[in-house]
Amino acid sequence: MQMTPLIAVHMSAALTAVVLGPFALWARLGRTTRPRLHRALGYAWVTCMIAAALTAVFIRDFNLPNLAGYTPIHLLIPITLFSLFRSFKYLLQGNFLGHRQTMQWLYFGACLVAGSFTLLPGRYLGILIWSDWLGWI
Secondary structure: OOOOHHHHHHHHHHHHHHHHHHHHOOOOOOOOHHHHHHHHHHHHHHHHHHHHHHHOOOOOOOOOOOEEEEOHHHHHHHHOOOHHHHHHHHHOOOOOHHHHHHHHHHHHHHHHHHHHOOOOOOOHHHHHHHHOOOOOO
């Protein structure tokens, strides 16, 4: 696998979501809430998550255990899209606790856990970082 424009867009969206997520969550914490900042960062984060999920549909890997090029990490695509839908549904219903919990879970699961799986030695980003850049493997 090599760096294609599709992978570059996917990685850019995913990395931006990883960086924006804590700031969006932080803007609603504590005594001083920042609703405009939270909303702006939240919409940017959701846009990045949708871009990352939709581009991931077209990224296939035939080297790892797969089904037609789709590896187990691709199961996060429908989970991510459903969670985004559900979080906005919670907002429309006025269920702010449900919205908060869904977004926190989504950040942890889709950004941090899935992000760590991409760093495994057999994955493209893992090979790029651990072997090509650092020379450890």
